[in-house]
Structures are given as structure tokens and as C-alpha cells.
Amino acid sequence: xxxxxxxxxxxxxxxxxxxxxxxxxxxxxxxxxxxxxxxxxxxxxxxxxxxxxxxxxxxxxxxxxxxxxxxxxxxxxxxxxxxxxxxxxxxxxxxxxxxxxxxxxxxxxxxxxxxxxxxxxxxxxxxxxxxxxxxxxxxxxxxxxxxxxxxxxxxxxxxxxxxxxxxxxxxxxxxxxxxxxxxxxxxxxxxxxxxxxxxxxxxxxxxxxxxxxxxxxxxxxxxxxxxxxxxxxxxxxxxxxxxxxxxxxxxxxxxxxxxxxxxxxxxxxxxxxxxxxxxxxxxxxxxxxxxxxxxxxxxxxxxxxxxxxxxxxxxxxxxxxxxxxxxxxxxxxxxxxxxxxxxxxxxxxxxxxxxxxxxxxxxxxxxxxxxxxxxxxxxxxxxxxxxxxxxxxxxxxxxxxxxxxxxxxxxxxxxxxxxxxxxxxx
Ligand code: GTR
Numbered sequence: 001x002x003x004x005x006x007x008x009x010x011x012x013x014x015x016x017x018x019x020x021x022x023x024x025x026x027x028x029x030x031x032x033x034x035x036x037x038x039x040x041x042x043x044x045x046x047x048x049x050x051x052x053x054x055x056x057x058x059x060x061x062x063x064x065x066x067x068x069x070x071x072x073x074x075x076x077x078x079x080x081x082x083x084x085x086x087x088x089x090x091x092x093x094x095x096x097x098x099x100x101x102x103x104x105x106x107x108x109x110x111x112x113x114x115x116x117x118x119x120x121x122x123x124x125x126x127x128x129x130x131x132x133x134x135x136x137x138x139x140x141x142x143x144x145x146x147x148x149x150x151x152x153x154x155x156x157x158x159x160x161x162x163x164x165x166x167x168x169x170x171x172x173x174x175x176x177x178x179x180x181x182x183x184x185x186x187x188x189x190x191x192x193x194x195x196x197x198x199x200x201x202x203x204x205x206x207x208x209x210x211x212x213x214x215x216x217x218x219x220x221x222x223x224x225x226x227x228x229x230x231x232x233x234x235x236x237x238x239x240x241x242x243x244x245x246x247x248x249x250x251x252x253x254x255x256x257x258x259x260x261x262x263x264x265x266x267x268x269x270x271x272x273x274x275x276x277x278x279x280x281x282x283x284x285x286x287x288x289x290x291x292x293x294x295x296x297x298x299x300x301x302x303x304x305x306x307x308x309x310x311x312x313x314x315x316x317x318x319x320x321x322x323x324x325x326x327x328x329x330x331x332x333x334x335x336x337x338x339x340x341x342x343x344x345x346x347x348x349x350x351x352x353x354x355x356x357x358x359x360x361x362x363x364x365x366x367x368x369x370x371x372x373x374x375x376x377x378x379x380x381x382x383x384x385x386x387x388x389x390x391x392x393x394x395x396x397x398x399x400x401x402x403x404x405x406x407x408x409x410x411x412x413x414x415x416x417x418x419x420x421x422x423x424x425x426x
């Protein structure tokens with residue numbers, strides 16, 4: 001008979017093996033489980049949606065509701081921009097033909113006030129420029145070498161490679177991310193760029209005592225309730241407050257403001273555009289898990305992993321789907337379809353396996369069913385295209401060589417698509 005030590009060893013061995021297999025990242029297509037793609041045109045009660053009207057009146061609201069309460073979280077109240085102030089404006093010496101504007105946007109509720117700075121570069125010659133609006137990771141001063149750009153005093157993530165320490169930005173990080181923002185190309189194509197530091201809306205850490213969340217706390221409350229918003233929803237809300245201001249800027253073509261974001265901010269751009277139809281289109285660059293990639297594929301980053309590493313990004317409810325993707329009645333193609341009929345662009349990078357390029361393609365591909373209801377052009381092939389073979393429809397996609405990043409190649413595609421597709425929409 002096996003003694004107790006033997007039995008305990010076997011149990012421990014089993015547990016180790018189980019936790020190892022649960023935590024190992026899957027990069028093997030053979031290990032992708034069999035699963036059914038939830039039908040965006042079938043209501044939760046099993047009714048088939050056959051036209052755009054039923055989609056808009058019945059199916060879209062229930063999906064919106066699901067993504068709100070189970071994934072990103074609900075904003076506990078209404079809150080818009082209270083005021084704005086032009087801090088500074090002038091011709092840029094860094095980009096030819098560009099006008100720079102810096103605007104402080106304020107949101108006030110009771111005794112609380114949140115300010116964030118929007119940096120704009122606009123093409124000088126245009127009376128009203130279409131623009132890309134995208135939050136940034138390291139402060140407005142990091143996207144450009146332009147010395148006039150104000151350095152944020154918000155909480156910053158320390159990063160030795162950018163000389164960022166003591167959780168604050170200094171001159172050392174000016175321009176460190178300029179390679180990700182093809183500002184001169186954007187201006188030359190007749191577009192503008194608007195960007196803000198996402199940490200001014202909510203610092204990216206599992207701490208809900210700062211940023212916008214406390215504006216809605218009742219006495220004694222220190223974090224959002226279950227079903228209420230996490231950080232991604234807060235950053236998306238910030239994009240809408242920037243939009244409030246952009247509606248008032250006479251130099252901006254307010255019918256053509258495109259939500260843009262990379263990675264966690266690519267997840268954010270999709271959610272912002274789903275919630276706010278003032279966005280004419282959305283671009284999600286390498287957005288991966290919780291963005292454009294299908295969760296049920298369990299390839300690269302999974303729900304369990306993202307919820308563990310970033311417990312503050314989604315609402316509490318979302319945690320129950322970790323290691324339990326089968327229970328999800330939706331998948332990310334339905335998040336994308338909430339943006340329909342407005343154009344959407346999903347982009348991947350070959351070496352960015354963590355974000356699951358194939359899952360990102362399929363997310364965009366399966367959203368096509370909804371876009372088709374509106375007569376829009378979609379991705380027709382269930383097989384993903386080759387590298388550098390962009391597909392520029394209303395639902396657009398490309399995969400490029402290289403890593404998790406935003407490159408000039410990406411911007412080249414976005415600019416072309418924005419001119420050829422988005423500008424023709426309205
Ligand atoms: C990773 C995270 C991804 C992605 C990325 C980023 O660490 O696992 O979901 O969002 O960060 O934002 O760069």
C-alpha cells in the first residue's frame with residue numbers, strides 16, 4: 001500500500017504539472033482548442049438578426065451591455081468636459097507645414113478636478129483637418145523632439161532605458177517615442193494628430209485611489225464596484241473627453257476623427273469607438289488579447305494571464321473567464337462589430353505572437369457579418385493575407401514583419417486607408 005508521503009508526492013506532482021500546463025504560453029496552432037465562433041447575428045435568446053435595423057435595435061444593445069458589464073465595466077455616471085484652455089499655439093519648427101496646439105482640458109465634479117493636456121499637430125494649409133486621436137504611453141513630450149511640448153507631472157512608470165525614475169518625467173524622455181508617431185507623414189498627407197498621456201486620465205497601476213475613478217465613489221468606497229469600469233474604460237472615456245474638445249476646435253474636421261491606439265491602447269481605441277459614434281473610424285494596432293484577438297483561441301496571452309498581470313484593466317466580472325473561455329457567450333469579433341458601419345482597421349506584426357496575429361485577423365474577419373448588413377466591404381478570406389499585403393476595405397487588415405511596435409509602415413497604411421476609405425464615408 002502506498003504510504004502517505006508517496007500519495008502526497010503524487011498529488012504535488014500532479015498539481016505542479018497542472019499549473020505548468022495552465023501557465024505555459026501556447027504558440028502551437030495544433031493546441032488551439034476546437035470552439036464555435038459566437039454568431040454576432042444571433043441574439044442571446046436565439047433569434048436570428050437579418051437586417052441592420054434589428055441589429056441596431058436589438059442585438060447591438062445586448063452585446064454592448066455584455067461588453068460593458070462583463071468586460072470593460074460601466075461608467076458609474078455621466079461626466080463630460082467642463083472647460084478647456086489653449087495653453088500654447090504656434091508653428092512647429094520640427095515639422096514643416098505644421099501648427100502645434102496644446103490645450104488643457106478640465107473635468108470638474110463637486111470639489112474634484114481632473115486636467116489633462118491634449119497636444120495637436122495640424123496641417124497649416126487646411127481649414128479643417130481630419131485627425132487621428134490616440135493616447136500615448138510616456139507623455140506628450142515623448143512623442144516629439146519639439147521642445148515646446150509641456151512635460152506631464154502625472155505619475156510615470158519608471159523605465160531605466162528612458163531614464164524615467166521617481167515616477168516622474170523629465171527632459172531625458174523627450175522624444176523617446178517619436179519613432180512611433182509619423183507626425184511629418186501625417187501632416188504631409190493632410191491629416192492632423194491629437195494625443196494625450198493616458199496616465200493623466202488614470203495611472204496604469206492596480207490602484208484606484210487616483211485618476212478619474214474616485215470621482216464617482218460614495219463615502220468609504222476605495223475602488224470601483226464589480227461591473228464598474230476598469231482602466232481601459234477610463235482611458236476610452238478620456239478619448240471621448242478629448243473628442244468633446246475636438247468638436248469645438250475650428251481647425252478640426254469633426255466628422256473625421258479616427259480613434260487610434262497601440263496594444264493596451266489599441267484595446268482602448270476599439271472600446272472608445274464602440275461607445276462613442278463621433279469617432280468616424282478606429283485603428284487597433286497590435287491590440288491582442290482583450291482587443292482584436294479572439295480569446296477562445298487561447299494562443300499567446302490568455303484571459304487568465306492578462307487578468308493576473310493587469311487586474312485593473314477590466315471589471316472584476318471579467319476574471320471569471322480566465323481558464324474558462326468556453327463560458328464566454330461572445331468573442332472579440334463582436335467587440336469590433338459594435339463599431340459597424342464605421343470603418344475599422346486591425347493590424348498585426350509577425351513576431352508579435354503574444355498578441356496572436358491570426359486571432360487578430362479572425363477577430364476582424366468575423367466582424368464582417370455585421371458590416372455586410374450595412375453593405376460595407378469586408379475581409380472575404382478566412383485565411384490571413386501574406387506579410388505586407390494590406391487589405392483596405394471598410395474592415396481593413398495588414399500584417400507586417402517585425403515586433404510589437406508602431407512603425408512607419410503601419411502609419412503609411414493607415415494614412416492611405418484613411419484617405420481612400422474613411423474620408424469617403426461622410
Ligand atoms: C503587454 C500586455 C498586452 C499588451 C501590451 C502593451 O504586457 O500583456 O496585453 O497590451 O502589454 O500594452 O504593450
